[in-house]
Amino acid sequence: MKVSSKGEYALRALLLLGNHPGKVLGIQEISDKTMVSVHYLEQLLLQLKKLGYVTSKRGAKGGYMLHKGPEGINIGEVIRDLEGPLSPMGCASITQYEPCPMEAGCQLKPLWSLVRDTIAFVLERTTLEDLLQNRINKLEGEDFVVIKRPS
Amino acid sequence: MKVSSKGEYALRALLLLGNHPGKVLGIQEISDKTMVSVHYLEQLLLQLKKLGYVTSKRGAKGGYMLHKGPEGINIGEVIRDLEGPLSPMGCASITQYEPCPMEAGCQLKPLWSLVRDTIAFVLERTTLEDLLQNRINKLEGEDFVVIKRPS
DNA sequence: TAAATTCCTATTAAATTGATAGGATTACTT
DNA sequence: AAGTAATCCTATCAATTTAATAGGAATTTA
Structure with a gap:
């Protein structure tokens, strides 16, 4: 990872x-x-x-x-551009889905999808400006943050 | 990733x-x-x-x-055992922390830590039994959850 | 015109991953 | 007791990716 x-x-x-x-x-x-x-x-x-x-x-x-302002530079995008999909497995990638022969009835894919979604959630909501301002721990205060899964 | x-x-x-x-x-x-x-x-x-x-x-x-029952097999552990730390960077790893010369005042480490925590949150709370029972989307309804970093 | 610096392509080195090979050991079966 | 089927174990190889290196062309400043 x-x-x-x-x-x-x-x-x-x-x-x-x-x-x-x-x-x-x-x-x-x-x-x-x-x-x-x-x-x-x-x-x-x-x-x-x-x-x-x-x-x-x-x-x-x-x-x-x-070239862009720091608030316009999305960290998830940067990583994707340089390293490829955020998803841990091709079968769970949204931007570069790759089929897998085992996919039907696969008991792993739901997990990979969940991992992908959580990683993407964090990285796609972070901009360079957030990093510059040390605004990463904005989740502070609450123990848990509930995130709506994109449907 | x-x-x-x-x-x-x-x-x-x-x-x-x-x-x-x-x-x-x-x-x-x-x-x-x-x-x-x-x-x-x-x-x-x-x-x-x-x-x-x-x-x-x-x-x-x-x-x-x-050897163990499926509820005793933790997916996060399995992945760690086979592939190393869940953390995207050594500086943010809990189980295998690696120092980095740039660490002082590093504006990236908070992000890597957050990513590590979210990945670990998902994987360490998933057992083989969860996969077998298709219990991954158990967060459904509330959708899913990201944990705040333990302070 | 000279010096500084990006631009660009090609090559190499190192690490990791995935696959392969082949023989040693063990246990079941007849 | 012998034969066969299967795990065990070590070693090697191939492919891919990543990281580093080299060297010269093009551009701008002074």
Whole structure:
């Protein structure tokens, strides 16, 4: 159930950019502060650019900045874009469903679907702005939060 | 955020055994009904045996059966035993915490912790018996629930 | 024009997963 | 007691994914 370092690194970079709104940050600086190698960051940022999350400025004094506002960057989407479906199994994926020969009468699929839904619930309701503002534990106060399952 | 086929296959085998309580099932039969190769199943069942989930009977008419009752087999534990921590990142794992150089002031860790908690909430409260009885959607009506992080 | 920096493609290394092979051991059956 | 069927066990291999590396082309600033 891991998120790969690819996703982690990309989010670190997005967070850093979000923490310096309006500023163009060079890869070297991003590398220093995220502890990710310059070359690997290059690849990630290129991908994030193609996906529309960041823009770049080439040449001397060039670098990267966020393309959308942090409240418009959805963490679930970012992870999906970089790592594929949030679902633990293809058979339970909404965005990239994959059929399975055992699916009829499968006693596991309901569980995978539930896991998918809970993961998606958390990640799709979190934006970069939430992370920047440390707004993750907004569930504090209540022991349990009841969530309506999308029907 | 994937569960590997290793975990899926092992759970298929456990479900099959649970569906035939008291019966000794040979690997060939398990292979037919789970669509997993005999040799790969062998490895998985061996591991499940060492972990205490199944017992085996050797020789002719040999095979496997559950060691514990289905209500004593916790799905979260099974997945952890086979695939490692449920947490999406080592820094948020309870059972196998791994420190991270960026951890101080990390704006991601709260999210990973929340994801870990929700996944663990679902999987640790599910037993093999729940799967056998199709009791996964027992939260139906209230739909489902995400737990707040234990403080 | 020179220096700095992104852009882009290709390659390599490492880790994990899934599958395969083959023989040793055990137990049932006749 | 012998033969056969099955688990047991270790070792290896293939495929995939992930992470890291390399090197040069293109662009912008100064």
